[in-house]
Amino acid sequence: MSQAAITKEKVEVLVADGTRMAAYVARPEQGGPHPGLLLFQEAFGVNRHIRSVSERLAAEGYVVIAPELFHRTAPPGFEGSYTDFAAVMPHLQAVTTEAAEMDIRSAYEWLRSTARVEPNEISSVGFCMGGRVSFLANTVVPLRAAVSFYGGGIAPGLLDRAAQVQAPSLLIWGGLDKRWLRP
Numbered sequence: 001m002s003q004a005a006i007t008k009e010k011v012e013v014l015v016a017d018g019t020r021m022a023a024y025v026a027r028p029e030q031g032g033p034h035p036g037l038l039l040f041q042e043a044f045g046v047n048r049h050i051r052s053v054s055e056r057l058a059a060e061g062y063v064v065i066a067p068e069l070f071h072r073t074a075p076p077g078f079e080g081s082y083t084d085f086a087a088v089m090p091h092l093q094a095v096t097t098e099a100a101e102m103d104i105r106s107a108y109e110w111l112r113s114t115a116r117v118e119p120n121e122i123s124s125v126g127f128c129m130g131g132r133v134s135f136l137a138n139t140v141v142p143l144r145a146a147v148s149f150y151g152g153g154i155a156p157g158l159l160d161r162a163a164q165v166q167a168p169s170l171l172i173w174g175g176l177d178k179r180w181l182r183p
Contacts (some may be wrong), residue, residue, distance in 0.1 A: 003059035024060035036111035040130030
């Protein structure tokens, strides 16, 4: 299958707590409606890596929204440094389960309300902190599937949510990497 030309844009989404959340959107230029995808950032923000993942998935036919989960504590467009984890910790710690649930619902509703998205074909994927959020999303909105790459804090922090999972889940961790056990 050849890859589709894509369109990229930044949008702003209103969240239930009254905050405004910036998000990066990548989508196929033509056709639709397409399946939707919630793409959840790692601890370093919606950075070049996350934008690149969004664009590659859009080229495969998805409308992708990557919400800036640090919107309550960091300026729009925040990108943390991979060499300074301590600087992102205050933002990471502010993404509580309750805050993440509001952000998930807002990004999900943005996708559902977009004419280019097939509203019953929305899935999620996330990396590290975003892997945790992807798992959580599968318990709060009706997804088709959810993927979590090395989602920190799922075990033990969210194991009580396992019975609420609504769609098939793929959880991926490195066998020797025990850091994912951190809350």
